[in-house]
Amino acid sequence: MAELYRYVKSKAGNKTVIANPGTHITDDIAPYADTFATTEVGANQYINGYEKPKSAFENDPKNASRIYHMIHDVPPEQYDQVLKLARERNAGWVYITSDKQENPLPPSEHEKHPEQDGNPYNVLPQNMESLTERINNLGKMPDSPTKHAEGKIVSANIGNSSVTTEIIDADSASGNLHAPKQTPVQRDDATDAQSAHHDQSGAEQHSGSAGHNLLLGEELHHANLSGLLNLESEAMLNYLGEHSSSLLSQARAHSGAHGIQGSNAAETFITAHGNHLLSGGKGADTFAFLLDGRSSGDRITDFNIAEGDRLVFAGEHMKGAQVSVSHERGGTQVNVTDSAGNSHSVDITSKGGKPLSDKDILSHVELRGPQEYHESAYHGNVNQHLPEEGHHSGIVI
Incomplete structure (x- = not known):
């Protein structure tokens, strides 16, 4: 059931x-x-x-x-x-x-x-x-x-041989919603094929068998997230690409920068309107942004490529989207502009302040869009579209 x-x-x-x-x-x-x-x-x-x-x-x-x-x-x-x-x-x-x-x-x-x-x-x-x-x-x-309990989200973990359920309450201190780590989920050939775009280390760190806590931006606490229930990491990100417009229409704008603090586990951050200060902590973290064209103040304080961190941008018009890395105001920014002209910029600081090459950063950027697009339109890291040298932006075609 x-x-x-x-x-x-x-x-x-x-x-x-x-x-x-x-x-x-x-x-x-x-x-x-x-x-x-x-x-x-x-x-x-x-x-x-x-x-x-x-x-x-x-x-x-x-x-x-x-x-x-x-x-x-x-x-x-x-x-x-x-x-x-x-x-x-x-x-x-x-x-x-x-x-x-x-x-x-x-x-x-x-x-x-x-x-x-x-x-x-x-x-x-x-x-x-x-x-x-x-x-x-x-x-x-x-x-x-369909709202279930007010201020709560129902999470279900489906393993290969068992089913466990848990009602997850809002964190009283931060207001963030936390879902438990996922137990292993049986993957089929189609799911494996969808995930084949990762390099080997990324596949190991972000596969369906890797547990991911779900952390939501404040603006999404009242959105209908029932479609995300029970989805493993990759399916969840595909869902964001497919339903980004609906989720954005339900998100509530907030003022100031909303801080979300991770832990020592792998986490998936999902944000929409407004600005956010994100700290992943240890583990392979996924920072997913719903592209609304109005958010440019998001910042990640401890982006760690070695641990498998990645950026995911989800939107309705990702076919033909352009991705670039810039260095302004003493920082590093990842910039995305979709085919409709909507832009999003995320400021990233590497863990420990270690410099990151533009090529390494772009290899950990992914785009998700509606399923009717060809897989290459939204799946895979951007680095595969780049020349070997001297060009630090990409376009998904």
Whole structure:
């Protein structure tokens, strides 16, 4: 189920995924759908024989927008009672019908009494207008289930032989969202082919088997990131290229420079609008920037080629993008201009202040764009497009 949810979200990240187990779920499965139909019973059982859920997920009122109860065989005089119970049981979504499943009639009598054919969902409930009015009087609509918990992101680690899940809270000190290290993910031939553009050391440091913590810019905390869930490093970067416009439209601008501090693990930084001061720490870090054409004050304080650090620029118009290295104001800048004229500049300082050659820097710059572009339009390091000497910029064709 984890892999299915990941696949659906990678294809349609803005769609709501509804799972219908028809019974209570465990906390382990909670991250793998946006809404769960956890109850599908008749009115008698719902009123008199309801089994209380054991999971923390279903017992938390904050998850009401993700819980759906379906109750059939409800006579109109019990509508209010069932609605009240649904609210008490944290069901933000409820489907009530007087259509019957219990005590179905023989097929020969279905024509006279279609509501008793054993299918509780093919006849409208009695007093439909009254039922609708009752529901409308309950108050506002539930929040979108795709938001999951406010201020949190759900992360799932899928290994070759096991599935683990974790709900990740926002770091109270920095406001950054942290995802856990990924466990190894089985790679197929297509995935391996997509990653073949790296040199050998980069492939080892950035392959799907290397754990990566996810650190997000402040401006992305309220964006819909469900499509990123469960994606390994390379697939995540491809997703950024494919959906950069949507993510940028949801990002909220912030003033000043937003600082993000890494750790001693490999991390993936993702930023959009605004300026950022990024420190990767140890490990092979990926600094990914959504190209909005308005950010020019980003700075990396400890870029380390030896450890496998890299820059990734993702945008809608990366075919024909130009990449260059400049040396101004006593520093070193990596500059990208896409085919639509949007530019982005990142100031980099190497770890320990060790000088970096322009060619080395460009060999650790990657571009990601929409999947319909030819792979060379956004995949691979820029260095392969450069002459051997005397030219320190590149164009992706």
